[in-house]
Amino acid sequence: MARIEDARKTFDKFDRNGDGFVTPAEFQQAMVEMGDRHYTVGLAEAIVRTRDANGDGVLTFEEFFEKAKDL
Numbered sequence: 001m002a003r004i005e006d007a008r009k010t011f012d013k014f015d016r017n018g019d020g021f022v023t024p025a026e027f028q029q030a031m032v033e034m035g036d037r038h039y040t041v042g043l044a045e046a047i048v049r050t051r052d053a054n055g056d057g058v059l060t061f062e063e064f065f066e067k068a069k070d071l
């Protein structure tokens with residue numbers, strides 16, 4: 001099915017420079033573009049942190065879509 005492709009498309013929307021990582025700034029910009037004009041970088045940072053499994057401050061494709069696992 002096209003599920004993985006849909007996921008990839010969504011990820012690409014967030015990964016604005018196409019380097020394979022979503023930064024909090026990219027996350028925030030994507031949310032604003034999708035209509036949430038009051039979405040702050042601080043909020044984006046908080047969301048990224050909850051999913052950032054390896055703690056490097058950015059999200060890979062896997063981190064973006066997987067719920068935080070037990071480390």
Ligand SMILES: [Ca+2]
Pocket residue numbers: 015016017018019020021022023026
């Ligand atoms: Ca990026």
Ligand SMILES: [Ca+2]
Pocket residue numbers: 052053054055056057058059060063
């Ligand atoms: Ca990460």
